[in-house]
Amino acid sequence: xxxxxxxxxxxxxxxxxxxxxxxxxxxxxxxxxxxxxxxxxxxxxxxxxxxxxxxxxxxxxxxxxxxxxxxxxxxxxxxxxxxxxxxxxxxxxxxxxxxxxxxxxxxxxxxxxxxxxxxxxxxxxxxxxxxxxxxxxxxxxxxxxxxxxxxxxxxxxxxxxxxx
Numbered sequence: 314x315x316x317x318x319x320x321x322x323x324x325x326x327x328x329x330x331x332x333x334x335x336x337x338x339x340x341x342x343x344x345x346x347x348x349x350x351x352x353x354x355x356x357x358x359x360x361x362x363x364x365x366x367x368x369x370x371x372x373x374x375x376x377x378x379x380x381x382x383x384x385x386x387x388x389x390x391x392x393x394x395x396x397x398x399x400x401x402x403x404x405x406x407x408x409x410x411x412x413x414x415x416x417x418x419x420x421x422x423x424x425x426x427x428x429x430x431x432x433x434x435x436x437x438x439x440x441x442x443x444x445x446x447x448x449x450x451x452x453x454x455x456x457x458x459x460x461x462x463x464x465x466x467x468x469x470x471x472x473x474x475x476x477x
Contacts (some may be wrong), residue, residue, distance in 0.1 A: 356406075361373060409450070421459065428454035
């Protein structure tokens with residue numbers, strides 16, 4: 314694997330593992346989902362959880378990182394909406410910061426969103442174990458997609474990094 318591709322892959326795996334282990338990964342939240350976490354890493358931002366009085370937790374990033382969703386989005390386990398004509402301005406900058414194309418990130422988005430069942434809005438009524446298992450399943454699918462993109466045949470060593 315060439316150096317540029319190895320760097321983007323290593324950075325992606327690191328950002329996703331960090332989000333999983335520190336509890337800032339969140340399905341359905343464009344700033345904190347798998348792609349949101351990759352974009353945050355790319356633009357030098359930090360994803361964090363915020364407590365809201367009546368609404369439980371929400372998520373945010375220390376720098377804007379959600380314009381990418383103008384280009385593609387997978388919502389409520391429905392087929393992905395893609396709008397390549399919106400691959401401009403802030404969305405383009407955010408996507409490009411990851412080192413991946415928008416089409417590759419769309420595969421990552423779809424893998425995470427379609428292989429998780431719990432939306433971040435339901436996290437307050439779920440056990441930590443349920444959330445952990447759900448996110449693990451989503452990230453396993455994401456790691457398989459990232460490995461496929463990079464031509465890596467076995468995602469097992471990367472999935473093992475999710476062990477707490």
